Amino acid sequence: MRHVFGPVPSRRLGFSLGVDPVVPKTCTMDCVYCELGRTTDRTVCRRRYVDPEEIKRELRERLSERPGLDHVTFSGSGEPTLSADLGDLIEYARDRTSVPVAVLTNGSLVGDPEVRSALRKASVVVPSLDAVSPEAFERVNRPHPSLDPSEIVEALARFAADFRGRLWLETLIVADMNDAPSEVALISRAVERIQPDRVQLGTVVRPPAEAEAGPVTRERLLEIATALGPRTEVIAPPSGPSQERAGGETVDRITEMASRRPVTAGDVARVIGMSQAESAKILDALVREKRLELVRLGERLYYKAYLDREQS
Numbered sequence: 001m002r003h004v005f006g007p008v009p010s011r012r013l014g015f016s017l018g019v020d021p022v023v024p025k026t027c028t029m030d031c032v033y034c035e036l037g038r039t040t041d042r043t044v045c046r047r048r049y050v051d052p053e054e055i056k057r058e059l060r061e062r063l064s065e066r067p068g069l070d071h072v073t074f075s076g077s078g079e080p081t082l083s084a085d086l087g088d089l090i091e092y093a094r095d096r097t098s099v100p101v102a103v104l105t106n107g108s109l110v111g112d113p114e115v116r117s118a119l120r121k122a123s124v125v126v127p128s129l130d131a132v133s134p135e136a137f138e139r140v141n142r143p144h145p146s147l148d149p150s151e152i153v154e155a156l157a158r159f160a161a162d163f164r165g166r167l168w169l170e171t172l173i174v175a176d177m178n179d180a181p182s183e184v185a186l187i188s189r190a191v192e193r194i195q196p197d198r199v200q201l202g203t204v205v206r207p208p209a210e211a212e213a214g215p216v217t218r219e220r221l222l223e224i225a226t227a228l229g230p231r232t233e234v235i236a237p238p239s240g241p242s243q244e245r246a247g248g249e250t251v252d253r254i255t256e257m258a259s260r261r262p263v264t265a266g267d268v269a270r271v272i273g274m275s276q277a278e279s280a281k282i283l284d285a286l287v288r289e290k291r292l293e294l295v296r297l298g299e300r301l302y303y304k305a306y307l308d309r310e311q312s
Protein backbone atom coordinates (compact mmCIF):
# COMPACT_ATOMS: atom_id res chain seq x y z
CA MET A 1 0.00 0.00 0.00
CA ARG A 2 1.50 3.29 -1.02
CA HIS A 3 -1.29 5.76 -0.48
CA VAL A 4 -3.37 4.26 2.33
CA PHE A 5 -1.55 3.72 5.61
CA GLY A 6 -2.06 2.84 9.23
CA PRO A 7 -4.06 2.89 11.30
CA VAL A 8 -1.90 5.44 13.06
CA PRO A 9 -2.62 6.80 16.53
CA SER A 10 -3.66 10.42 16.23
CA ARG A 11 -3.79 12.86 19.10
CA ARG A 12 -6.94 14.30 17.56
CA LEU A 13 -8.71 11.48 15.80
CA GLY A 14 -7.96 8.29 17.73
CA PHE A 15 -7.09 5.33 15.49
CA SER A 16 -7.09 6.69 12.04
CA LEU A 17 -6.65 5.07 8.62
CA GLY A 18 -4.61 7.56 6.60
CA VAL A 19 -5.15 8.40 2.94
CA ASP A 20 -2.39 10.32 1.20
CA PRO A 21 -3.53 11.96 -2.06
CA VAL A 22 -0.26 13.83 -2.76
CA VAL A 23 3.42 12.86 -2.95
CA PRO A 24 6.30 13.65 -0.55
CA LYS A 25 6.61 16.41 0.25
CA THR A 26 4.16 18.69 -1.45
CA CYS A 27 2.68 21.53 0.52
CA THR A 28 1.69 25.18 0.32
CA MET A 29 3.84 25.78 3.39
CA ASP A 30 7.11 24.65 4.92
CA CYS A 31 6.38 24.75 8.65
CA VAL A 32 9.39 24.74 10.97
CA TYR A 33 7.71 22.13 13.17
CA CYS A 34 6.62 19.78 10.36
CA GLU A 35 7.21 16.17 11.35
CA LEU A 36 7.52 15.20 7.66
CA GLY A 37 10.71 17.24 7.23
CA ARG A 38 11.25 20.18 4.88
CA THR A 39 8.89 20.82 1.97
CA THR A 40 10.53 19.93 -1.34
CA ASP A 41 7.69 21.17 -3.57
CA ARG A 42 6.13 24.33 -2.12
CA THR A 43 3.23 25.06 -4.42
CA VAL A 44 -0.36 26.32 -4.54
CA CYS A 45 -1.07 24.44 -7.78
CA ARG A 46 -3.97 21.98 -7.45
CA ARG A 47 -3.64 18.98 -9.72
CA ARG A 48 -3.67 15.18 -9.87
CA TYR A 49 -0.64 13.93 -7.92
CA VAL A 50 -1.62 10.25 -7.73
CA ASP A 51 -3.89 8.07 -9.88
CA PRO A 52 -7.20 8.13 -7.90
CA GLU A 53 -8.01 4.57 -9.01
CA GLU A 54 -4.91 3.33 -7.12
CA ILE A 55 -6.05 5.09 -3.96
CA LYS A 56 -9.58 3.67 -4.33
CA ARG A 57 -8.24 0.13 -4.76
CA GLU A 58 -6.04 0.44 -1.66
CA LEU A 59 -8.93 1.93 0.33
CA ARG A 60 -11.23 -0.92 -0.69
CA GLU A 61 -8.66 -3.51 0.37
CA ARG A 62 -7.76 -1.88 3.68
CA LEU A 63 -11.34 -1.10 4.68
CA SER A 64 -12.32 -4.70 4.06
CA GLU A 65 -9.65 -5.81 6.61
CA ARG A 66 -10.00 -3.21 9.35
CA PRO A 67 -13.27 -2.42 11.02
CA GLY A 68 -12.75 -0.79 14.46
CA LEU A 69 -11.29 2.52 13.21
CA ASP A 70 -12.21 5.91 14.62
CA HIS A 71 -11.72 7.87 11.38
CA VAL A 72 -10.55 7.65 7.79
CA THR A 73 -8.30 10.68 7.48
CA PHE A 74 -6.95 12.46 4.42
CA SER A 75 -3.47 13.71 5.30
CA GLY A 76 -0.05 12.27 4.57
CA SER A 77 2.87 13.63 2.58
CA GLY A 78 1.79 17.26 2.53
CA GLU A 79 -1.34 19.34 1.98
CA PRO A 80 -4.27 17.15 0.82
CA THR A 81 -6.31 20.02 -0.65
CA LEU A 82 -3.63 20.31 -3.35
CA SER A 83 -5.11 17.13 -4.84
CA ALA A 84 -7.67 17.96 -7.52
CA ASP A 85 -9.27 14.55 -6.79
CA LEU A 86 -9.91 15.21 -3.10
CA GLY A 87 -13.70 15.65 -3.35
CA ASP A 88 -14.15 12.50 -5.43
CA LEU A 89 -11.94 10.49 -3.03
CA ILE A 90 -13.77 11.72 0.08
CA GLU A 91 -17.06 10.71 -1.53
CA TYR A 92 -15.63 7.28 -2.38
CA ALA A 93 -14.42 6.71 1.21
CA ARG A 94 -17.71 7.96 2.64
CA ASP A 95 -19.68 5.53 0.49
CA ARG A 96 -17.61 2.57 1.73
CA THR A 97 -17.48 3.05 5.47
CA SER A 98 -19.65 4.25 8.31
CA VAL A 99 -16.54 5.69 9.99
CA PRO A 100 -16.38 9.51 9.76
CA VAL A 101 -14.11 10.88 7.06
CA ALA A 102 -11.77 13.64 8.23
CA VAL A 103 -9.41 15.99 6.38
CA LEU A 104 -6.35 17.55 8.01
CA THR A 105 -5.52 20.72 6.12
CA ASN A 106 -3.44 23.81 6.67
CA GLY A 107 -6.46 25.82 5.49
CA SER A 108 -4.46 27.85 2.99
CA LEU A 109 -6.58 26.95 -0.05
CA VAL A 110 -10.03 27.26 1.54
CA GLY A 111 -10.54 30.50 -0.42
CA ASP A 112 -10.85 28.34 -3.57
CA PRO A 113 -14.53 27.39 -4.19
CA GLU A 114 -13.49 23.93 -5.48
CA VAL A 115 -11.59 23.22 -2.26
CA ARG A 116 -14.58 24.33 -0.18
CA SER A 117 -16.87 22.09 -2.17
CA ALA A 118 -14.51 19.09 -1.66
CA LEU A 119 -14.17 19.74 2.08
CA ARG A 120 -17.95 20.01 2.54
CA LYS A 121 -18.14 16.28 1.74
CA ALA A 122 -16.12 15.38 4.86
CA SER A 123 -17.57 14.82 8.33
CA VAL A 124 -14.67 16.47 10.11
CA VAL A 125 -12.35 19.20 8.82
CA VAL A 126 -9.31 20.08 10.91
CA PRO A 127 -7.67 23.24 9.56
CA SER A 128 -4.56 24.55 11.25
CA LEU A 129 -4.06 28.17 12.19
CA ASP A 130 -0.76 28.88 13.92
CA ALA A 131 -0.32 32.58 13.21
CA VAL A 132 -2.23 35.61 12.03
CA SER A 133 0.38 38.35 11.82
CA PRO A 134 2.43 38.20 8.60
CA GLU A 135 5.66 38.06 10.65
CA ALA A 136 4.70 35.06 12.77
CA PHE A 137 3.08 33.36 9.75
CA GLU A 138 6.37 33.68 7.89
CA ARG A 139 8.41 32.50 10.90
CA VAL A 140 6.36 29.42 11.74
CA ASN A 141 4.72 28.37 8.47
CA ARG A 142 7.15 29.68 5.82
CA PRO A 143 4.26 29.88 3.32
CA HIS A 144 4.12 30.12 -0.47
CA PRO A 145 4.56 33.85 -1.25
CA SER A 146 0.98 34.14 -2.59
CA LEU A 147 -0.59 33.28 0.79
CA ASP A 148 -1.95 35.93 3.13
CA PRO A 149 -2.90 34.97 6.71
CA SER A 150 -5.80 37.49 6.97
CA GLU A 151 -7.33 36.12 3.76
CA ILE A 152 -7.03 32.59 5.13
CA VAL A 153 -8.87 33.59 8.33
CA GLU A 154 -11.69 35.19 6.29
CA ALA A 155 -11.92 32.13 4.00
CA LEU A 156 -12.10 29.80 7.02
CA ALA A 157 -14.86 31.95 8.53
CA ARG A 158 -16.86 31.77 5.28
CA PHE A 159 -16.36 28.00 5.10
CA ALA A 160 -17.33 27.52 8.77
CA ALA A 161 -20.54 29.49 8.29
CA ASP A 162 -22.13 26.88 6.03
CA PHE A 163 -20.21 23.67 6.83
CA ARG A 164 -22.55 21.07 8.31
CA GLY A 165 -19.82 18.77 9.72
CA ARG A 166 -17.49 19.37 12.64
CA LEU A 167 -14.77 21.98 12.32
CA TRP A 168 -11.84 21.60 14.71
CA LEU A 169 -9.26 24.32 14.43
CA GLU A 170 -5.76 23.22 15.33
CA THR A 171 -3.13 25.61 16.65
CA LEU A 172 0.44 24.56 17.28
CA ILE A 173 2.59 26.78 19.46
CA VAL A 174 6.34 26.95 18.90
CA ALA A 175 8.50 28.54 21.60
CA ASP A 176 9.60 32.10 20.73
CA MET A 177 7.89 31.98 17.32
CA ASN A 178 4.13 32.34 17.86
CA ASP A 179 3.73 32.34 21.64
CA ALA A 180 3.93 36.10 22.25
CA PRO A 181 0.82 37.57 23.95
CA SER A 182 0.21 39.87 20.93
CA GLU A 183 0.11 36.87 18.55
CA VAL A 184 -2.09 34.86 20.91
CA ALA A 185 -4.52 37.83 21.01
CA LEU A 186 -4.68 37.83 17.18
CA ILE A 187 -5.30 34.07 17.08
CA SER A 188 -7.98 34.49 19.73
CA ARG A 189 -9.74 37.13 17.57
CA ALA A 190 -9.52 34.80 14.57
CA VAL A 191 -11.11 32.00 16.63
CA GLU A 192 -14.01 34.35 17.45
CA ARG A 193 -14.39 35.15 13.75
CA ILE A 194 -14.24 31.52 12.57
CA GLN A 195 -16.34 30.01 15.38
CA PRO A 196 -14.99 26.44 15.11
CA ASP A 197 -16.59 23.67 17.16
CA ARG A 198 -13.30 23.16 18.98
CA VAL A 199 -9.80 24.54 19.11
CA GLN A 200 -7.16 21.88 19.60
CA LEU A 201 -4.01 23.39 21.03
CA GLY A 202 -0.66 21.65 20.99
CA THR A 203 3.04 22.24 20.92
CA VAL A 204 6.02 20.49 19.34
CA VAL A 205 6.08 16.86 20.49
CA ARG A 206 7.60 15.03 17.52
CA PRO A 207 10.98 15.69 15.88
CA PRO A 208 10.48 18.88 13.82
CA ALA A 209 11.80 19.90 10.39
CA GLU A 210 14.02 22.52 12.02
CA ALA A 211 15.93 21.92 15.25
CA GLU A 212 15.11 25.42 16.52
CA ALA A 213 11.37 24.62 16.62
CA GLY A 214 10.93 23.79 20.29
CA PRO A 215 7.95 23.21 22.57
CA VAL A 216 6.50 25.66 25.07
CA THR A 217 5.95 24.52 28.64
CA ARG A 218 2.70 22.90 29.66
CA GLU A 219 2.01 25.93 31.90
CA ARG A 220 2.33 28.34 28.94
CA LEU A 221 0.14 26.07 26.83
CA LEU A 222 -2.55 26.15 29.52
CA GLU A 223 -2.33 29.96 29.69
CA ILE A 224 -2.74 30.17 25.92
CA ALA A 225 -5.66 27.72 26.07
CA THR A 226 -7.38 30.05 28.54
CA ALA A 227 -6.72 33.04 26.27
CA LEU A 228 -8.24 31.22 23.27
CA GLY A 229 -11.49 30.63 25.11
CA PRO A 230 -13.71 27.81 26.34
CA ARG A 231 -13.74 25.81 23.10
CA THR A 232 -10.01 25.14 23.49
CA GLU A 233 -8.57 21.84 24.60
CA VAL A 234 -4.93 20.95 25.06
CA ILE A 235 -4.13 17.85 23.05
CA ALA A 236 -2.22 15.14 24.89
CA PRO A 237 -0.33 12.25 23.29
CA PRO A 238 -2.67 9.42 22.25
CA SER A 239 -3.84 6.79 24.67
CA GLY A 240 -6.50 4.18 24.32
CA PRO A 241 -7.29 0.55 23.90
CA SER A 242 -5.00 -1.68 21.90
CA GLN A 243 -5.90 -2.78 18.39
CA GLU A 244 -5.75 -6.39 17.35
CA ARG A 245 -2.27 -7.54 16.45
CA ALA A 246 -1.93 -7.77 12.67
CA GLY A 247 -1.04 -11.33 11.54
CA GLY A 248 2.50 -11.99 10.34
CA GLU A 249 3.08 -8.50 8.93
CA THR A 250 3.96 -6.84 12.22
CA VAL A 251 7.48 -5.73 11.37
CA ASP A 252 6.42 -4.32 7.98
CA ARG A 253 3.56 -2.44 9.58
CA ILE A 254 5.84 -0.96 12.22
CA THR A 255 8.34 0.11 9.56
CA GLU A 256 5.54 1.64 7.51
CA MET A 257 4.19 3.57 10.52
CA ALA A 258 7.62 4.96 11.37
CA SER A 259 8.32 5.90 7.76
CA ARG A 260 5.13 8.00 7.68
CA ARG A 261 5.97 9.92 10.84
CA PRO A 262 8.14 9.49 13.93
CA VAL A 263 6.59 7.11 16.49
CA THR A 264 7.27 6.12 20.08
CA ALA A 265 7.34 2.54 21.34
CA GLY A 266 4.04 3.37 23.08
CA ASP A 267 2.40 4.45 19.78
CA VAL A 268 3.43 1.17 18.16
CA ALA A 269 2.32 -0.90 21.15
CA ARG A 270 -1.18 0.60 21.08
CA VAL A 271 -1.70 0.25 17.32
CA ILE A 272 -0.29 -3.25 16.94
CA GLY A 273 -1.69 -4.51 20.24
CA MET A 274 1.45 -5.61 22.06
CA SER A 275 3.29 -4.59 25.22
CA GLN A 276 5.57 -1.59 25.09
CA ALA A 277 8.53 -3.82 25.97
CA GLU A 278 7.79 -6.00 22.91
CA SER A 279 7.40 -3.01 20.57
CA ALA A 280 10.63 -1.43 21.91
CA LYS A 281 12.48 -4.69 21.23
CA ILE A 282 11.30 -4.78 17.59
CA LEU A 283 12.01 -1.07 17.10
CA ASP A 284 15.53 -1.41 18.51
CA ALA A 285 16.22 -4.35 16.18
CA LEU A 286 15.05 -2.22 13.23
CA VAL A 287 17.47 0.52 14.34
CA ARG A 288 20.32 -2.01 14.43
CA GLU A 289 19.35 -3.09 10.90
CA LYS A 290 19.42 0.59 9.83
CA ARG A 291 15.80 0.47 8.75
CA LEU A 292 14.89 3.02 11.43
CA GLU A 293 16.79 5.59 13.45
CA LEU A 294 16.32 6.85 16.96
CA VAL A 295 15.76 10.55 17.70
CA ARG A 296 15.47 12.10 21.15
CA LEU A 297 13.13 15.04 21.72
CA GLY A 298 13.19 16.24 25.31
CA GLU A 299 12.65 13.13 27.38
CA ARG A 300 10.92 11.10 24.68
CA LEU A 301 12.47 8.72 22.19
CA TYR A 302 11.07 8.56 18.66
CA TYR A 303 11.76 6.11 15.86
CA LYS A 304 11.75 7.37 12.28
CA ALA A 305 12.79 6.17 8.83
CA TYR A 306 16.55 5.73 8.55
CA LEU A 307 18.21 8.44 6.49
CA ASP A 308 21.55 7.48 5.00
CA ARG A 309 23.21 10.90 5.33
CA GLU A 310 26.30 9.84 3.40
CA GLN A 311 24.17 9.18 0.34
CA SER A 312 21.67 12.02 0.78
Ligand code: SF4
Pocket: 027, 028, 029, 030, 031, 033, 034, 035, 036, 039, 077, 078, 079, 106
Ligand atom coordinates in the same frame (compact mmCIF):
# COMPACT_ATOMS: atom_id res chain seq x y z
S1 SF4 B 1 2.88 20.84 9.05
FE1 SF4 B 1 1.32 20.54 7.49
S2 SF4 B 1 1.15 22.54 6.56
FE2 SF4 B 1 3.06 22.56 7.64
S3 SF4 B 1 4.60 21.93 6.12
FE3 SF4 B 1 3.93 20.09 7.22
S4 SF4 B 1 2.32 19.26 5.92
FE4 SF4 B 1 2.60 21.39 5.31
